[in-house]
Structures are given as structure tokens and as C-alpha cells.
Amino acid sequence: MLAAALAAAPALGQGLEEPLTAVPGDPVAGAAIVGEPTRGLCLLCHAGPFPDVPFQGTLAPPLDGVGARLSVPELRLRIVDSRQVNSASIMPPYHSLVGLTRVGERWQGDTILSAQEVEDVVAFLATLTDPPIPEETE
Amino acid sequence: MAGQVERAEGGAAPRLRPPRDICRKARWSGAVVAAVLAGAAGAQDGRVSTYEQMAPELRAMQDDDFSNPGLLWAQTGEELWAEPSGADEVACAECHGAAEEMAGVAAHYPDWDEESGQAVDLAARINLCRQRHQGAEPLERGSEALLALTTLVALQSRGQPIAPSEAPQMEAVRGQGEALYSTRMGQLNLACATCHDDLAGGRLLAAEIPQAHPTGYPQYRLEWQEMGDLDRRLRNCMVGVRAEPFAAGSQEFVALEAYLKARAVGMEMEAPAIRP
Numbered sequence: 001m002l003a004a005a006l007a008a009a010p011a012l013g014q015g016l017e018e019p020l021t022a023v024p025g026d027p028v029a030g031a032a033i034v035g036e037p038t039r040g041l042c043l044l045c046h047a048g049p050f051p052d053v054p055f056q057g058t059l060a061p062p063l064d065g066v067g068a069r070l071s072v073p074e075l076r077l078r079i080v081d082s083r084q085v086n087s088a089s090i091m092p093p094y095h096s097l098v099g100l101t102r103v104g105e106r107w108q109g110d111t112i113l114s115a116q117e118v119e120d121v122v123a124f125l126a127t128l129t130d131p132p133i134p135e136e137t138e
Numbered sequence: 139m140a141g142q143v144e145r146a147e148g149g150a151a152p153r154l155r156p157p158r159d160i161c162r163k164a165r166w167s168g169a170v171v172a173a174v175l176a177g178a179a180g181a182q183d184g185r186v187s188t189y190e191q192m193a194p195e196l197r198a199m200q201d202d203d204f205s206n207p208g209l210l211w212a213q214t215g216e217e218l219w220a221e222p223s224g225a226d227e228v229a230c231a232e233c234h235g236a237a238e239e240m241a242g243v244a245a246h247y248p249d250w251d252e253e254s255g256q257a258v259d260l261a262a263r264i265n266l267c268r269q270r271h272q273g274a275e276p277l278e279r280g281s282e283a284l285l286a287l288t289t290l291v292a293l294q295s296r297g298q299p300i301a302p303s304e305a306p307q308m309e310a311v312r313g314q315g316e317a318l319y320s321t322r323m324g325q326l327n328l329a330c331a332t333c334h335d336d337l338a339g340g341r342l343l344a345a346e347i348p349q350a351h352p353t354g355y356p357q358y359r360l361e362w363q364e365m366g367d368l369d370r371r372l373r374n375c376m377v378g379v380r381a382e383p384f385a386a387g388s389q390e391f392v393a394l395e396a397y398l399k400a401r402a403v404g405m406e407m408e409a410p411a412i413r414p
Binding site: 055090093 | 381
């Protein structure tokens with residue numbers, strides 16, 4: 001189980017080099033996950049290049065340009081378990097079951113995203129190399 | 139805020155009404171007097187009720203007793219208050235008098251119940267009263283009847299400052315509440331404090347994160363289309379972070395409310411509040 005592997009890993013550096021699955025991530029599938037707030041949950045906190053989503057969160061940095069700021073292994077680690085980078089992070093651990101408390105019955109034993117979904121999201125985020133478009137002044 | 143004056147003048151909390159001559163001289167001075175009388179906290183220390191963040195139409199809906207649906211529950215509460223109940227066939231009013239006699243009571247709940255040796259919220263107190271003095275069955279948590287009675291009692295504290303119970307046992311209860319408030323929970327691994335202390339005012343998708351001051355419960359939420367208690371609101375948040383919610387009326391929820399009330403000490407009671 002990846003979660004167990006993560007807990008045991010002594011030093012991850014700042015990234016997870018190894019993909020979680022043999023199937024390469026699909027950026028189109030990843031965009032669908034990120035762009036659907038109730039599925040990926042990303043847009044609850046982050047803004048991103050999704051003009052069709054009228055309201056986006058302001059609690060975390062915008063996703064625009066994240067593919068230029070972070071490498072693929074760095075993106076993968078932050079999505080799998082951002083606590084490995086910053087223990088105070090508010091970002092949910094998308095693919096770890098370690099150290100969770102009082103998980104609701106219907107979510108027990110499940111991670112937020114499957115391994116393949118993580119790979120898809122990573123592949124999509126890696127394409128976001130352009131900085132945010134400045135907001136139009138009203 | 140102007141709403142305080144309108145509510146103070148609405149008749150529900152006549153003792154908060156500023157003297158007429160002051161009101162006539164300048165409306166804002168009336169507001170200042172009302173705020174001081176109510177012991178209102180807020181602007182000075184950064185604490186604000188979600189009331190302040192709401193659209194003007196929603197604030198107006200809350201301030202006008204004829205458009206605030208919470209008053210319908212209070213009306214039902216009035217009927218229940220006067221109605222003989224239980225094996226003893228005694229009405230609340232027979233012991234307590236008019237509901238107005240309960241002014242200030244809700245402002246210091248949750249409180250310690252010596253007989254059962256535990257902290258109780260206002261709804262639990264009403265149920266204990268039913269069992270002990272009316273020979274009646276407790277009303278179901280979240281039921282229309284219990285919400286109606288709780289709303290009626292809470293309404294009598296409208297405009298008064300939150301004044302947490304001074305029972306010494308409540309100190310430990312508040313400590314439990316604070317610990318729960320700071321505990322990360324659920325699949326999303328978030329604590330109440332993560333959002334409502336550190337990120338209040340930010341936007342979670344479209345929703346502005348409130349400071350989580352329990353000034354207006356029971357409250358009418360447009361998303362519910364009915365009245366609900368604080369337990370229900372806390373369960374919503376717990377399900378939101380994909381945690382297993384505590385049971386309605388559980389000691390965990392009482393502890394959380396006791397902590398939140400202490401955190402909101404001095405803020406103005408506004409039940410029945412309207413919220414989006």
C-alpha cells in the first residue's frame with residue numbers, strides 16, 4: 001500500500017519520482033477532475049484556468065503557472081500528501097490514509113483520489129506553465 | 139449597525155431600547171447607545187457576526203419580525219409554552235410565567251446540570267425540564283417542537299451579550315470543546331480552527347468563510363429552508379470534511395458550543411438569525 005510506503009519512507013526530498021501507476025497520466029482526464037469542484041475539490045481553495053467555474057477559492061495559491069513552479073515529482077508528492085512538505089498545510093492528503101482521525105464511515109479506507117487519478121491530475125497541472133491572467137480592472 | 143436599533147425597537151427586547159429623546163436627536167447616537175447597552179463586541183476586536191457579512195436583503199429579512207421565518211417557530215413555541223404537557227399536565231408557563239421571563243437565559247447556555255452531572259445545551263435543558271417537571275418524554279433533537287420551544291426561549295435573549303456560564307465545571311467542558319475545535323478530522327483532514335480561525339473571510343468556492351460565532355441559533359438557513367440548531371450546522375461542517383459527525387445532543391457538541399460561546403463572549407445574541 002502506498003500509504004504504508006510513505007509512512008516508512010525516511011527521506012522523500014521534495015518529490016515522488018516514481019509514478020504511482022504504469023499508465024501515464026492523462027492531462028485531459030486530469031483537467032476534468034480539477035475543473036469539477038465537487039470531484040477534485042481543488043477549486044474550493046485554489047483558483048485556476050477554468051472560466052466556466054464562476055466562483056473559485058481564495059484560500060490557497062492559484063494553480064496557474066504551477067507547472068512552471070514545481071516539477072512533476074514535486075507536484076506528485078504535494079497531491080499524494082502535502083503534509084510531507086509542510087506539516088501545517090491545509091491541503092487534504094489526496095492519496096494517503098496515514099494519520100487521519102474520525103473519517104466518516106462511507107469514506108473509510110478510501111483515498112480522495114485513486115492512484116490513476118493522481119497521475120492524471122499531475123499530468124494536467126504540469127501543463128499549467130503560464131502565469132495567471134491579470135484580473136480585468138472594473 | 140442599524141439592525142441593532144431596529145431590533146431593539148422591534149419590541150422583543152424593550153429594555154434595550156434607547157431613550158426616545160436620544161433616538162430623536164440622532165439615529166446614530168441611538169445605535170451607539172443600543173450597542174453599549176447590548177455590550178456588543180465586534181469592531182474593536184475584529185470579531186464579527188456573519189450577520190455583518192450577509193447581503194442587505196438577508197439582514198433586512200432577519201431584522202423584520204414579519205419577514206423573519208424564525209418568528210413562526212417562536213409562535214409555535216408560544217403555543218407549546220402555554221399548553222399543559224406530559225403525565226403531570228403542566229405547562230411551561232405555569233412554573234416560568236410568560237416566555238419573557240426567560241430573558242437572558244439562552245445567553246449563558248450551555249450550562250452545568252448538577253443533577254445529571256453534565257453540561258447541557260438549551261434544548262437539553264428544555265427536555266430535562268419536560269422529564270422532571272412535566273412527566274413528559276423528551277422531544278426528539280432537531281424536531282419541530284423542540285426547535286420551536288428553543289427558538290422561543292432564545293428569542294428572549296435577542297440583543298443581549300453572550301455571557302458564558304460561570305459554573306466552575308464548565309471550564310473543563312470548554313477545554314474539551316477547544317480541543318475538538320482544533321482537532322483535524324475526516325478524509326480531508328481539517329479542523330474547525332483551520333478554516334474558522336485562520337482562513338475566516340476567505341472564500342471556499344463561492345462561500346465566504348465565517349468566524350463561526352454561534353450568536354443566532356436556532357437559525358433559519360436558506361439552504362435548509364427551515365430552522366435548525368447548532369448541532370445540525372456542526373454536522374454539516376463535519377460531513378463537509380468527510381468526518382463521522384458526532385451524534386445530535388452529544389457531549390462533544392455541547393463542549394464545542396460551550397467553547398464557541400466563550401469565544402463569542404459579549405457578542406450580541408441574534409436568534410432567530412437568518413443565514414444563507
